[in-house]
Amino acid sequence: MTGRTSTDIISQDILIKASPEAVYDVVSRAEHIAKWFADEVAWGESGELEPVAGARGVFLWRDDAGNMTSTVEATVVTADRPSLFSFTWVSPERQRSAGSAPVLVEFRINAEAGGTRLVVCESGLDAVDWNEQAKAAYAADHSNGWAGFLPKARAVAESFEAQGSA
Numbered sequence: 001m002t003g004r005t006s007t008d009i010i011s012q013d014i015l016i017k018a019s020p021e022a023v024y025d026v027v028s029r030a031e032h033i034a035k036w037f038a039d040e041v042a043w044g045e046s047g048e049l050e051p052v053a054g055a056r057g058v059f060l061w062r063d064d065a066g067n068m069t070s071t072v073e074a075t076v077v078t079a080d081r082p083s084l085f086s087f088t089w090v091s092p093e094r095q096r097s098a099g100s101a102p103v104l105v106e107f108r109i110n111a112e113a114g115g116t117r118l119v120v121c122e123s124g125l126d127a128v129d130w131n132e133q134a135k136a137a138y139a140a141d142h143s144n145g146w147a148g149f150l151p152k153a154r155a156v157a158e159s160f161e162a163q164g165s166a
Contacts, residue, residue: 010139012117012146016154018161020060020109023116024082025050026157027105027107030057036152043076051076057087075102083109088124118153120146 006127016023025030029050030041038059043051051057053076061070074089088102101124108119125135 002111004017008135008139010122010125010143010146011119012143012150014150014154015112015115015116016118016157017115018154020111020116022161023109023118023153024085024107026153026160027109027118027120028079028081028085031057032156032160035156037149038072040096048079050079052079053077055079059089060151077104078106085109101129103128115158118157120150120151122146 018026021166024035030043033041039062040060041057043057055076057074057076059072060068060076061067061069061115074087076085078084078086082108086106087105088104090102103122103124106119108117108122108123110117110119110122114160125138128135130138
């Protein structure tokens with residue numbers, strides 16, 4: 001796994017032994033995202049399984065006792081199966097501050113020898129009205145976060161691929 005972090009772009013990537021279609025499902029479909037990223041996910045008003053551009057959604061996180069700790073609204077920007085899925089969001093730590101312009105989260109999916117390369121790129125922090133120290137802290141925190149979440153996404157995708165469905 002490799003990564004790059006600046007005050008505007010957080011990027012991590014990982015090789016997954018699964019098809020691009022399986023990886024796309026794991027990063028875009030609510031029931032799969034809930035296995036590696038958020039505790040609950042819903043896209044659209046009726047909880048569409050596969051979101052489309054413009055769909056609004058919500059990510060929910062709970063603590064160990066089952067209490068809701070964070071809720072984040074997101075809007076799908078691109079749903080280009082199986083190569084690109086992206087959304088904008090205002091992450092939990094930024095919801096309480098002024099200057100909460102949404103940040104873009106992109107999942108780029110590319111077939112390559114040995115599997116599929118998944119690249120997550122979170123960008124747009126330069127548009128947030130924060131000082132450089134706050135941006136750097138956010139970038140470091142989210143870089144570490146994606147580094148922890150991507151191996152979980154890989155495990156989910158490889159498990160579905162092994163089962164023959166995503």
